Amino acid sequence: MNVLGLTALLFSGATAAGLVGALTGLGGGVVLVPLLTLGLGVDIKYAIGTALVAVIATSSGAAAAYVREGFSNVRIGLFFEIATTLGALLGAFLASRTPTSAIAVIFGVVLLTSVAFSWKEHGAATESLSPDPLATRLGLNGSYPSLAGEQSYFPRRVPVAWLLMVVAGAASGLLGIGSGALKVLSMDNVLGLPYKVSTTTSNFMIGVTAAASAGVYLTRGYIDPGLSAPVVLGVLAGSALGARILTRARSNVLRLVFTAVVLVMAVQMIVHGLRGAA
C-alpha cells in the first residue's frame, strides 16, 4: 500500500474509532489498537504507541469541557496521578519485556471487561457521610453542584484506591489505553465518590497517565509520525462528531451496535494472540 492510501485509511479508521469511543463511553484507544493490528496489519508496538497519543488527544479535548463545570476534583486528580503515572512507567517497562502474543491476549480480556463495565448500571453509590481522617489530612474532601445545591462528599479507603490506580496506570502503559473504567471503578466503588465526580476526574487524569508512558514509547522509537499524525486528527474529528450525534440520535440502539463490534474485536484479539503464541 502507498503512503497516501494508508494515511486515508488511518484517518477514516481513527474517525470511526473516535466516534465509537464517544458514543460508547469507552474512549478512543480501546478500539484503535485492534483496528490498527487486525485491520491494517500494523505491528502491535507501533499500534500501542499510536493509541497512547490518540488517548491524550481525546482526553484533553473532553477534559477541557468538564473542568469548567466544577465537577472534577483537582486535588483528588493530582494525588492519584502519582499512582497512575508511576504505574504507567511500570506498564511501559513491562511492555518491552512481554511477548507480543501475550499483550494481544491481555488486551482482548481487558477490552471484554471494559465493555461489561460500560453497561453496568451505576446506582446510588454508598457514599460516606462523615470525613475520613486520612482523606481530610490530604485535603481530598470536596463538593459539587447538584440539583439540590452544593453537595459535599467524603472519600474513604484511600490506600486501596491508590493501589488500584497503580494497576490502572500499568494497564494504560502496557496496552496503550486510557484505563478509564478502572479509574472510575476505584473512585466510584472504593473512594465512594459521586458518579459525576468520578467520571470527570478520571477523564482529567487519563491524559496525564498516557503522557507518562507516551514519553517512554517515544524514546523507545514506538511512535511513528506517519501513523500517529492521521490517527490524532481522525480521533479528534470523530469524538467531536460523536459528542454532537450523542445529543440527537437514539443512543441505545447505537450503543448496542457498537458494543457488538467491540465484542467481536476483543474475541479476535484473543484468537490472534493465541495463534501467534502457538
Added chain:
Amino acid sequence: MSERTVRRLGREVGAILRLGVLISSAVIILGLVPYLVRDGAGHADYRLFRGEPEVFRTVREVLAYAARAHPRGIMQLGILLLIATPVGRVALCLVEFARERDRLYIGVTLVVLLTLSWGLFGPG
C-alpha cells in the same frame, strides 16, 4: 483552595488543554500536507516493528529535525506538543498551589511532574 481559585483554575486548565490540542493539530497538519505531497506515492509498511530512527526519539532530536523543515519532523513535533499538553496542565496546578502556599500539594504536583519528565527524558 477557595471557591474562586477553584473556578479560576478550572477555566485556566480548560483553556490550556484546548489550546494545546489546537496548536498540536495545527502543527501536525503543517507537516502532514507536505509529507503527503512529497512521499504520498511511496511504499508504507508497518507490519514489522523496526523502531524509529534516532531523530524521532528524543525531544532535542525532534526539535532539531523539525527546525530543518523536514515534514515528518514537523509532524513528530506536533505529536510532542500533544504529549506536552497534559504536562502543561500539571505545571499550571503547581503555580496555583505555590500561590496558595499549599505545601502538601506543591509536593504532590512536583512528584507528578518528576515522574512525567522521567518518562520523556529518562533512559527509556
